[in-house]
Amino acid sequence: MPAPTVVIVGAGQAGSQTATSLREEGFAGRIILIGDEPHLPYQRPPLSKGHITGNSSRDRLWLHPRSFYEQHEVEVLLSERVTTIDRAAGTVLLDSGVSLGYDHLVIATGARNRSLPLQGAALDGVVGLRTLTEADDIRCRLADVSNVVVVGGGFIGLEVASTAVKLKIPTVVVELADRLMGRVLSPRMGDYLLDAHRSRGLHVELGVNVANFSGRDGRVTTVTTSDGREFPADLVLVGVGAVPNTELADAAGLPTDNGILVDEFLTTADPRISAVGDCAACPNPYAQGRIVRLESVHNATAQPRCLAARIAGTPEPYHSVPWFWSDQADLKLQIAGLTTGSDESVVRGSPADGKFSVFCFDDGTLRAVESLNRPGDHMASRKLLSAGGTLTPEQAADTAFDLKAHIATLV
Ligand SMILES: Cc1cc2nc3c(=O)[nH]c(=O)nc-3n(C[C@H](O)[C@H](O)[C@H](O)COP(=O)(O)OP(=O)(O)OC[C@H]3O[C@@H](n4cnc5c(N)ncnc54)[C@H](O)[C@@H]3O)c2cc1C
Structure with missing residues (x-):
């Protein structure tokens, strides 16, 4: 019998870890890792921290050098998008027209930034942060801006905002809720961080919605809030959360609900297809068995390890303690x-x-x-x-x- 082929869609943290863990588990079959970004798999956390100040080198972002994938016989296809999963045929179709067969398919497509469908959102200077390309762009802009507005008081928004404050750029965070990081932090910690950020010079507006962005010559100049106030801005970071990339799974008829639904072994409704990382919604013992979707490096490394062990023949349910970090100044x-x-x-x-x-x-x-x-x-x-x-x-x-x-x- 020929060695099985594992195809991994998404060459991010979880996709790369799946390939790495499969080899660590002794999987001897073919591994194909497909990513639609032009870069080798890289770490996203530094993008909102040292990278945008120019203080960290690009080389430190890569999860592994190219030679690592070659040595471990992981075929990495970059700038290639998987457009269709044909479950009956056991194939994926790439936008280049290539069709690849799989014995097991791993969906590790991550999440994308939630967009704000507001007037002026397409102006130059209104940006999001998820990819290395976007981080490079923000790094260039930060070197030459006078006022930053961050829409959303979540982790990524606050990391960028505190970096801008450190660079002595007047910065405002506009948050709709009445607390910072309210969905994920206790009120005690949220309140402490609010005071800490304010005392470091960050202007935080809570309980305020953004009404629109306006500008001159196609460039953003002003953020107007729903209470009619105007904040000057030549850089606006929109950080209002992420939505999982489930479209491939949806089109293939796999159940999704704020994430690709998987069981405690990370298997979708199709036993030949698994999902891991930001795109997967999984029953979690640390949420009393509720189905949760987590966006963290820990989740995007621990789930692939668990999955790789199963594919290699030692199945264990996923039960790793969730953890996360954020560096804000x-x-x-x-x-x-x-x-x-x-x-x-x-x-x-x-x-x-x-x-x-x-x-x-x-x-x-x-x-x-x-x-x-x-x-x-x-x-x-x-x-x-x-x-x-x-x-x-x-x-x-x-x-x-x-x-x-x-x-x-x-x-
Ligand atoms: C700016 C930033 C800072 C962060 N900071 C922290 C932090 O401090 N601590 C922490 O724990 N976590 C942090 N995170 C979260 C963490 O980086 C993510 O949880 C992790 O990267 C998720 O890995 P993933 O592989 O599931 O998704 P991703 O890393 O997003 O990778 C998914 C990849 O799949 C690709 N893809 C999608 N669809 C297709 C397709 N059809 N075909 C081919 N490729 C496709 C995507 O383009 C992407 O490259 C941060 C995230 C960001 C964006």
Whole structure:
């Protein structure tokens, strides 16, 4: 019998990790990694951090050099878009007209920025940030702008905004909700970060909608909010979330719902097709079994590892503790677990010193820990959550309580 072929659609973090993990698991068949961007797979997190200041070199973005893929016999097809999945034939069609057969297909198509269908959104200077090409463009623009407006107070928006403030560019964040990062952070941490950003010189407007963008000679000059105020801007970053790239799966008749629906083994409704990373929606034990879609490097590396093990013959359900980080100027935020749905939170450490963690509980069970400049708490929390989250709020708040020793009694 010929060795099986795995075709991976999407040469991002999850696609590249799938190929890498398959080889680590001893998979000896053919691996074809197809990406529609012109670049080798790269890391996106630096794009909204060091890369836009020009402080990090491009070479540090690549997940692996080209030689790595050659050595591991991973065929990488770049600037190629998969347009159709033919499940009956077991083939994918590329926009170049090439058809490729698969024994197993992995969809790792990621997500794209949500657009704002507002008047003026097409003006020069109104930008989004997801790709290296977009980051290069923002880097050039930042060198020569007078006023930045960021629409959306989420992670990427705040990272770019704090970078602009560091570059001494007057910067305004306009956020529709009444809190920063409200969907993913506890009110305590969100409120702290709001004060911290304001004290560092960032102008934050909460509870305000953007009405339109206007400009001169095709270039943006002004952001008008729904309450009629005007903010000068020669660079506007729209960071209002992402939508998963599910169109291929939809067209192939695979169920989707804010993501390609997969089971705990990351398999779609078709046993020959799996989905991983930002595009996949999966039952998550750390969300009490609810189906969630996560956008994080951890998710885009841990899911492919789990999937590769299954394809190579050792299936295990996916149950990795979710974690995430965000660097906003000197504010190093790390989150373990999923914050949504907690009914009690306690603080460990010193907010006054800018080093503390918020431990979030639901019905007495630890669900998530948000750490600011306290990496030790973050590492301990991941282990704690993995071991079942047995900790009382009193223990969490007591800095004399030894988390490491406690974890040792649990594992
Ligand atoms: C600016 C930025 C900063 C971030 N910072 C952090 C951070 O600090 N911490 C953190 O944990 N996470 C961060 N993330 C999130 C993290 O980078 C993503 O969760 C991760 O990249 C997801 O990997 P993925 O492979 O699922 O998707 P992607 O990396 O988006 O890769 C998907 C690839 O598939 C391609 N593709 C889509 N459709 C097709 C098709 N039909 N044919 C061929 N190719 C296709 C896409 O163009 C893309 O190249 C950040 C993301 C961004 C954009």
